Structures are given as C-alpha cells and as structure tokens.
Amino acid sequence: MKKALITGITGQDGSYLAELLLGEGYQVHGIVRRVALEDPQHRMWRIRHLLEDIHLHSASLESYPSLFNVVRQVQPAECYHLAAQSFVSYSFEDEFSTLNTNINGTHYMLSAIKEAAPRCRFYFAASSEMFGKAAEVPQNEQTPFHPRSSYGISKVAGFHLTRNYREAYGLHASCGILYNHESPRRGFEFVTRKISHQLARIKLGLDSQLRLGNLEAKRDWGHAADYVRAMWLMLQQEQPDDYVISTGSCHTVREFCDIAFSHAGLHYEDYVVVDERFFRPAEVDVLMGDCSKAQNVMGWNYDRSFTDLVQEMVDSDLRFVADQCRAGIGFGSQHDQSH
Numbered sequence: 001m002k003k004a005l006i007t008g009i010t011g012q013d014g015s016y017l018a019e020l021l022l023g024e025g026y027q028v029h030g031i032v033r034r035v036a037l038e039d040p041q042h043r044m045w046r047i048r049h050l051l052e053d054i055h056l057h058s059a060s061l062e063s064y065p066s067l068f069n070v071v072r073q074v075q076p077a078e079c080y081h082l083a084a085q086s087f088v089s090y091s092f093e094d095e096f097s098t099l100n101t102n103i104n105g106t107h108y109m110l111s112a113i114k115e116a117a118p119r120c121r122f123y124f125a126a127s128s129e130m131f132g133k134a135a136e137v138p139q140n141e142q143t144p145f146h147p148r149s150s151y152g153i154s155k156v157a158g159f160h161l162t163r164n165y166r167e168a169y170g171l172h173a174s175c176g177i178l179y180n181h182e183s184p185r186r187g188f189e190f191v192t193r194k195i196s197h198q199l200a201r202i203k204l205g206l207d208s209q210l211r212l213g214n215l216e217a218k219r220d221w222g223h224a225a226d227y228v229r230a231m232w233l234m235l236q237q238e239q240p241d242d243y244v245i246s247t248g249s250c251h252t253v254r255e256f257c258d259i260a261f262s263h264a265g266l267h268y269e270d271y272v273v274v275d276e277r278f279f280r281p282a283e284v285d286v287l288m289g290d291c292s293k294a295q296n297v298m299g300w301n302y303d304r305s306f307t308d309l310v311q312e313m314v315d316s317d318l319r320f321v322a323d324q325c326r327a328g329i330g331f332g333s334q335h336d337q338s339h
C-alpha cells in the first residue's frame with residue numbers, strides 16, 4: 001500500500017487531501033503538533049471523521065529532528081507539505097515567526113526527505129501571494145514575483161528552496177501555486193469564512209454587524225476540494241514541475257458579501273461596516289490566475305461557479321450556527337471579529 005505523509009493535515013486542505021488519498025487507496029500519515037493531539041476536540045474537527053483511518057505523528061515545523069524522525073519512520077512515497085503560518089494579516093503582526101516557521105519548516109522537510117526518503121515525491125504549497133503586486137493579470141508560471149507581505153516572501157523562499165532541491169539533488173519536488181481556495185472548512189480568520197459565519201450569526205439574531213477591511217480587493221476564489229486533486233495530480237506526473245491552480249476569474253470582497261447576504265435574504269449594505277483595523281499595510285489588489293498549464297499537462301479542470309461556492313459556505317454556516325444555538329453555545333462571542 002502506498003504511503004502518503006501530509007504536514008498540516010488538520011487544516012482545510014489537509015482534511016480534503018486526506019479524504020482524497022484514502023479514496024485512492026493510500027495509507028495516510030499526518031504530522032500534527034503535540035497541542036493538537038492534546039486537544040482533538042478543538043484542533044482536529046476537520047479530520048474527526050477520519051481519525052480511525054489515518055496515522056498521526058507528533059512533530060513541529062520548528063524542529064528538524066522531529067520531522068526527520070517521522071519521515072525516516074514512515075518512509076512515505078509522497079509527501080504533501082501544507083503546514084504553514086498561512087494568514088497573511090498575521091504575518092504583518094509577527095514577521096519573524098512567519099518567516100522562521102514557513103521558510104525553515106519547508107527547508108527542514110526538504111532536507112529530511114533528501115536524507116531519509118530520497119525517492120519520496122514532494123509537494124510544496126506555494127501561493128498566488130508570491131505574485132503580490134503582480135506585473136500582469138492573469139498571472140501564470142512565468143509571471144515575476146513581487147510579494148507584499150512576509151507571508152508572500154516566505155512562500156517565494158519555499159518555492160525557490162523546492163526548485164533548488166529538484167535541480168541540485170534530483171528530488172521529485174513540485175510547487176502548486178494555488179490561488180485562494182475556500183470551503184465550509186475554511187478557517188474563521190479568512191475573509192470568506194468570516195463573512196459566511198458572521199452573516200449566519202446576523203441572520204439568527206446573534207449579531208448585528210460585520211466589520212471588514214478592503215471591500216474592493218479582488219481574488220480568484222475556487223473550491224478547496226478541487227484544488228487538493230491538483231496537488232495529487234502533480235505528484236502523479238513523471239516529471240516534477242510547478243503549476244498555477246486557479247479558476248481564471250476574480251471577484252471583489254464586496255461581490256462575495258452581496259451574493260452571500262442575498263442568499264440569506266438580506267442586503268449586505270445594511271450590515272457591513274468598513275473598519276480601518278482590517279486594512280493591510282500593503283494590500284494585494286488583484287489576483288487572477290491562468291491555469292492553462294495544469295489543464296494541458298495534467299488534465300486538471302475547474303467547473304464550479306463562484307455563486308455555488310458562496311452559497312455552499314452560507315448554507316453550511318447557517319446550519320453550524322443553528323446547531324450551536326441548539327446546543328446552547330451560540331450566544332457568546334463565537335467570533336469577536338478580531339481578524
């Protein structure tokens with residue numbers, strides 16, 4: 001049985017990827033932080049339904065020996081490195097920990113694979129944030145990088161590290177340059193989930209406002225479940241390479257709000273308040289990807305509509321908040337809008 005190792009298995013992408021790999025017949029191993037193992041209720045909600053079927057190992061992105069030991073012990077055929085400090089806003093608050101965790105974590109994983117499992121195929125979760133103040137729209141694999149945050153800089157470093165391990169040591173190492181990808185499992189700090197969750201609280205009478213930053217930012221939003229398939233496809237290719245994964249169209253945060261609130265029978269203008277605290281010191285105004293290479297080389301396609309994605313998230317959060325209310329936990333500050 002083929003073994004796959006996922007860092008960041010408790011996150012949105014990790015959970016969808018674990019489901020996909022189990023479906024493909026893999027033995028799935030995941031790296032989690034010790035705190036997650038100690039608090040599965042809060043930290044493993046996305047993979048609770050998989051816990052019987054997967055193997056979890058405690059290790060930290062900050063500790064090379066801990067990662068090396070897991071790689072040596074598991075001997076994976078494929079490794080998906082998804083773990084990172086992935087919230088762009090937070091990277092402005094603490095550049096140092098974002099750079100340390102993201103760059104060193106990727107470097108440690110690459111080095112551990114090279115030393116302990118050199119035939120293992122490696123996937124690095126790069127990001128469209130690497131394009132930042134992009135020189136062209138849409139962006140493709142040739143577009144120059146111009147990151148606008150330490151998060152973006154850390155992903156550029158991880159991208160170059162991965163490519164260098166491929167070129168210098170012959171590792172089958174690929175980078176997925178993924179654009180924003182969402183789902184009902186998205187973290188609450190990201191704008192899409194913040195909108196769908198707070199909107200559900202408003203709809204159910206628990207709150208009256210949604211405080212947001214830049215409503216004019218444009219993003220190319222796809223569905224995470226389709227994007228993890230692209231990760232897997234990259235490691236099934238004979239040659240390692242780098243691919244843009246995107247929908248090819250973009251929308252503003254304002255449009256997301258409009259569709260979300262309309263779906264719940266509300267007008268976003270009545271509830272959304274623009275709050276300076278949520279603006280970023282350096283914003284990425286527009287990201288839109290050209291995924292022709294992924295389509296042509298790997299046969300990856302995306303055919304969901306933006307409206308369906310927004311509505312799925314809203315419906316899910318309406319159920320989620322209603323369930324919380326029934327359980328008597330909906331009335332406190334579930335979301336303090338601090339993100």
Ligand code: GDD
Nearest residue numbers: 086088127128129179180189190191212213214217278339
């Ligand atoms: N989070 C947040 N909260 N974003 C807001 C808010 C707010 O209240 N108001 C406006 N925005 C705008 C941000 O300024 C940004 O332009 C856009 O909404 C999207 O923000 P996020 O959802 O936080 O995602 P991101 O684009 O910064 O980063 C995500 O996508 C990247 C790929 O492009 C993350 O998933 C990254 O990890 C990923 O690499």
